[in-house]
Amino acid sequence: MTKAELVIIGGGPAGLAAALSAWESGVKDILILERDRQAGGILNQCIHNGFGLHYFKEELTGPEYAGRFIEMLRGTDVRVRTDTMVLDLTADRILHTVSPEHGYEAIRAGAIVLAMGCRERTRGAISIPGARCSGVFTAGAAQRFLNIEGYMVGKRVVILGSGDIGLIMARRMTLEGAKVLACVELMPYSGGLNRNIVQCLNDFDIPLYLSHTVTDVRGKDRLEQVTVSKVDENRRPIPGTEMVFDCDTLLLSVGLLPENELSRQAGVEIDPRTNGPRVWENCETSIPGVFACGNVLHVHDLVDYVTAESMRAGEAAAKFIQAGGETGDGVELQNGDGVGYTVPQHFRRDVSDKLQIFFRVRRIYRDAFISVYDGERRIARFKREHMAPGEMENITIPAMFLKHITGGPLTVRIEED
Amino acid sequence: MKELICITCPKGCHLKVDEETFAVTGNSCPRGAVYGANELRNPVRVVTSTVVLESESFRRLPVKTDRAIPKAKMFEVMAEIAKVRVHAPVRVGDVLIANVAGTDGNVVATRSVKE
Ligand SMILES: Cc1cc2nc3c(=O)[nH]c(=O)nc-3n(C[C@H](O)[C@H](O)[C@H](O)COP(=O)(O)OP(=O)(O)OC[C@H]3O[C@@H](n4cnc5c(N)ncnc54)[C@H](O)[C@@H]3O)c2cc1C
Ligand code: SF4
Numbered sequence: 001m002t003k004a005e006l007v008i009i010g011g012g013p014a015g016l017a018a019a020l021s022a023w024e025s026g027v028k029d030i031l032i033l034e035r036d037r038q039a040g041g042i043l044n045q046c047i048h049n050g051f052g053l054h055y056f057k058e059e060l061t062g063p064e065y066a067g068r069f070i071e072m073l074r075g076t077d078v079r080v081r082t083d084t085m086v087l088d089l090t091a092d093r094i095l096h097t098v099s100p101e102h103g104y105e106a107i108r109a110g111a112i113v114l115a116m117g118c119r120e121r122t123r124g125a126i127s128i129p130g131a132r133c134s135g136v137f138t139a140g141a142a143q144r145f146l147n148i149e150g151y152m153v154g155k156r157v158v159i160l161g162s163g164d165i166g167l168i169m170a171r172r173m174t175l176e177g178a179k180v181l182a183c184v185e186l187m188p189y190s191g192g193l194n195r196n197i198v199q200c201l202n203d204f205d206i207p208l209y210l211s212h213t214v215t216d217v218r219g220k221d222r223l224e225q226v227t228v229s230k231v232d233e234n235r236r237p238i239p240g241t242e243m244v245f246d247c248d249t250l251l252l253s254v255g256l257l258p259e260n261e262l263s264r265q266a267g268v269e270i271d272p273r274t275n276g277p278r279v280w281e282n283c284e285t286s287i288p289g290v291f292a293c294g295n296v297l298h299v300h301d302l303v304d305y306v307t308a309e310s311m312r313a314g315e316a317a318a319k320f321i322q323a324g325g326e327t328g329d330g331v332e333l334q335n336g337d338g339v340g341y342t343v344p345q346h347f348r349r350d351v352s353d354k355l356q357i358f359f360r361v362r363r364i365y366r367d368a369f370i371s372v373y374d375g376e377r378r379i380a381r382f383k384r385e386h387m388a389p390g391e392m393e394n395i396t397i398p399a400m401f402l403k404h405i406t407g408g409p410l411t412v413r414i415e416e417d
Numbered sequence: 418m419k420e421l422i423c424i425t426c427p428k429g430c431h432l433k434v435d436e437e438t439f440a441v442t443g444n445s446c447p448r449g450a451v452y453g454a455n456e457l458r459n460p461v462r463v464v465t466s467t468v469v470l471e472s473e474s475f476r477r478l479p480v481k482t483d484r485a486i487p488k489a490k491m492f493e494v495m496a497e498i499a500k501v502r503v504h505a506p507v508r509v510g511d512v513l514i515a516n517v518a519g520t521d522g523n524v525v526a527t528r529s530v531k532e
Contacts, residue, residue, distance in 0.1 A: 037474070038474075047465050047466070047467060047479035047480075047481075047527065048465045049463050049465055049481060050426075050427060053426045053427070059425075059426070059463075060527075061465055061479060061481055061527045062479075063479045063509075063527045063528040064509060064527045064528070067509055067527075067528055067529065146467075147467055147477060147479065148475075148476075148477060149476060149477070150467065150469070150476045150477045175464070175466065175491065175492070175495050176466075176495070193427050193429055194422045194429035195422060195423070195424035195425075195426075195427060195429045197422070198421075198422050198424050199424045199462065203462070203488065301427065302427050385431075386431060391429075
């Protein structure tokens with residue numbers, strides 16, 4: 001059986017950064033497995049700018065951001081094997097792979113980093129009533145057609161969901177000459193970044209219908225019409241509010257789903273709130289020596305945070321290989337009022353210098369506090385002027401604050417007073 | 418006072434800009450002040466797109482304007498970009514159109530393709 005000290009599944013920004021930091025921490029035998037024909041992950045099709053302001057202190061496009069990491073890895077002995085699909089993963093860290101070059105191959109890994117990213121939700125599509133005609137795409141699939149393969153998918157477009165991919169595609173299709181008639185969002189707020197509402201919709205006078213959804217789809221072979229209705233507080237369509245759009249294309253931007261089939265096969269414990277692995281503060285999953293980072297762990301909106309998280313995962317994987325697993329008492333983290341989930345889900349009491357917690361809020365807040373409680377006792381509090389579900393939040397708790405906590409759990413909650 | 422959302426970085430700060438003095442509040446960094454004032458005087462955007470690529474492995478080459486160009490010129494810039502064909506090899510940063518549509522900005526490649 002082929003062996004490697006560290007195997008990284010997925011060659012997107014998460015996998016690339018994890019490899020780089022493991023290499024810098026002294027691991028020399030690193031293999032990245034990527035099913036696509038090129039490394040870079042989703043960034044290859046994200047040709048817009050807005051990447052890297054935190055990490056590189058300049059604004060890059062997706063391909064440029066990925067290119068920088070691929071370039072940095074060229075200076076190392078990290079092997080990137082493209083066109084290679086990981087089919088199965090076991091709890092004792094054996095990977096089953098296929099590729100045109102090596103055929104079927106089993107690989108035994110000293111440690112593994114899961115960096116498989118996300119795929120798009122299509123659930124919205126299934127629940128849309130009406131015809132099953134062509135012309136309905138997920139926004140990311142349309143993005144790949146346009147930016148990588150060079151095909152325009154339509155001329156008159158309605159977008160369901162106001163996630164970032166949908167917003168970015170509204171602008172992209174408009175610039176390429178299509179007419180984007182509407183962006184329709186079920187919730188009373190947008191799921192995408194504010195900057196994308198401004199520069200992708202407002203710049204082109206594309207209307208955003210909040211608290212609306214698609215209630216009918218018509219067309220014989222190709223899509224011809226969609227009906228959009230307003231919804232009530234319970235997200236049920238209100239009769240009499242229908243608007244009809246003549247269009248040939250409906251793009252769905254209804255969220256991303258971490259791609260955890262392999263994690264499940266291996267028996268990694270999954271958190272139903274994130275749909276990603278339950279991890280410790282060092283990104284280690286419930287299986288020792290298996291780490292997770294990037295979109296497979298929880299959905300990120302900023303690649304810079306993916307990079308930072310993946311650097312930590314790579315370093316932790318290196319430590320595991322060199323010094324063996326971490327032990328020590330665990331403390332659970334809970335989400336309280338207003339908080340949807342936390343990553344990590346638990347941490348070891350003896351965290352070295354600080355504990356960083358990532359989460360999303362459940363609704364929009366202005367001038368609110370993020371508080372951390374140990375039972376009834378508040379141990380930390382952070383002020384935020386603005387928080388929204390579309391923007392991942394994070395707080396950093398210095399280790400000295402954690403010295404005197406009881407056995408936990410700690411609760412993160414939003415307070416408005 | 419005009420209320421704006423800064424689009425310079427994904428943080429998306431909520432800005433208030435004075436219409437007469439162009440003074441900006443609500444920004445978390447100096448770039449926000451520049452953006453806020455500009456947005457009222459002369460709004461500019463970076464344009465990104467793709468061009469036809471003749472290469473063994475890829476059909477499209479991603480490109481961008483190397484500086485933000487006047488918002489009103491976006492479609493003119495797109496029309497120029499649509500005329501470009503590039504042969505591999507090409508390197509990230511290679512200038513494909515200089516001074517595009519008279520904006521002082523150049524259209525440059527955003528990835529390298531060897532063959
Ligand atoms: C449309 C869109 C716009 C965005 N805009 C911005 C922005 O403006 N600014 C910003 O900072 N961030 C942005 N982001 C977010 C950022 O791009 C992502 O958070 C980041 O790319 C996630 O990186 P990743 O490596 O975890 O996942 P990915 O990039 O998805 O990479 C995962 C890789 O794993 C591979 N893989 C999966 N399963 C297997 C398997 N079984 N075997 C082998 N390989 C496998 C996949 O092929 C893929 O290459 C955007 C994201 C999207 C989708
Ligand atoms: S003001 Fe600065 S931090 Fe805030 S969005 Fe603009 S560039 Fe980003």
